[in-house]
Amino acid sequence: MQEIINEKVSVIMTYNQSSGLVKPEKIKWQGRVHTIETIGYHHKFHEGKKLIHIFSVADRCLAFRLRFDSDTLHWTLEEISDGNPN
């Protein structure tokens, strides 16, 4: 099941200078903390001159689509999915 959320969330992110990897580690959404286990894909695109990063990540039972606005530095949880049909 896929659900559109579009809510601001808190995110803890790490940057590893030796590997150059940037990774969202934890998301706090509606009072619950989800620990990210897999980074599925990271892509970016422009909305005008604004650069938007999309991190498609997952914990054990939910996949999250996170949007990072490089202009405001805000994180938005755009959608969640449990991988089952709607």
Next chain:
Amino acid sequence: MEIQISRSKPTIMHIDLNSCFASAEQQANPLLRGKPIAVAAYSSPNGCVLSPSIEAKRLGIKVGMRVKDARHLCKGIVIRTPDPPKYRDIHLKFCKLFRDYSPLVVPKSIDEAVLDFADTAILYQSLARVGKEIKQRMRIEIGEWISCNIGIASNRFLAKLAASLHKPDGLDVIDHHNLLQIYAQVKLIDLNGINIRYQSRLNACGIFTPLDFFKASEEKLEKQVFRSIVGRYWYYKLRGFETDAIEPKRKSFGQTYSLGKPTDDPAKLAPMLMKLCEKMGRRLRRGNFVASGIHLAILYWDRTFWHQSKLFHTTLFTTQELFAKTMLLFNYQPQLKTVANLSVSCFGLQSISTQQLSLFELDRTRQHQLALAVDKINDRYGEYVLTPALMMGMKDLIIDRVAFGGVRELEDLYHLDN
């Protein structure tokens, strides 16, 4: 004179991503991996399946099927709608990776590219080994769920055929040693460029298999089967000689929209046409062109079709100019019927620098400058920040799509990337 099979070294590599959109969704969402999923234009029952995953293909789900038919074949299929920025990102990443191997990378569509290794130092290695390395790097650098088919041959046609032999994740080489064996294994319809109509034309001339096609003389193909120079091109490309290494020049810009809710109301159709003209106009202006003709095609709900094109004395540049001429054609319709699909294109392109300036129409120059200023604002703050009033409330209606099979829209993609 009979021409023998080309004995030149295979230097063309065709790379085709497997189930590109569906694999991209499975890459992004690990919970979808290994499951039958499909990317469809719309998730509604009549939505058209654009890309079934490898697992869905095994269940008989094919491109072009309706979502409801796909659900009949697999009740638990997961349907996703397209995410064009993700697919464009994958396209840009794989093209960048391919440029590490060859300076001549020609994208053929959002999920296909041709690499030409002629005169490159890499030819001292085996191209099959290079192909394996590319596959491995794609999995590491783009995503572990992204796989591709690779075909290697002496021309683009045979390289594409080689890439279609073992799906998914295949790698095949066609050269003068195995060409006839390969032709003996495939059907006419498997050859790139042969559709049902061409197949019946070939059948009518006694050609039923690729081997018959190969054995047909140049004269027969040119004078009897194709009745044009196309027959001669086929004669050469079937033997491994290059006839397709031509990059077509842009002749038009066009936009299409399939209506979710078909309607015959001109008040509802006009804003849609305006949005199509705005999208088309943005691409026209970005390419530094002006147009002198408009083509409007309408597919009605009763499956009938009407189209009209017209050349104008004045050149068209702004969205308003394009829209005014489109509405002129729209009103030529003999009968107002329920519309299912709208398609607008502009043609007769000239470079803006060679455009004839008018001594008397100063307002026009101002309008052109205004259009460029509006484009600049939209480039800075995002699409449709400033739009014609007629387009109000249309932002989410004609949404972003990836063109199927076409490469022309990729020009816009490279523009966005820079």
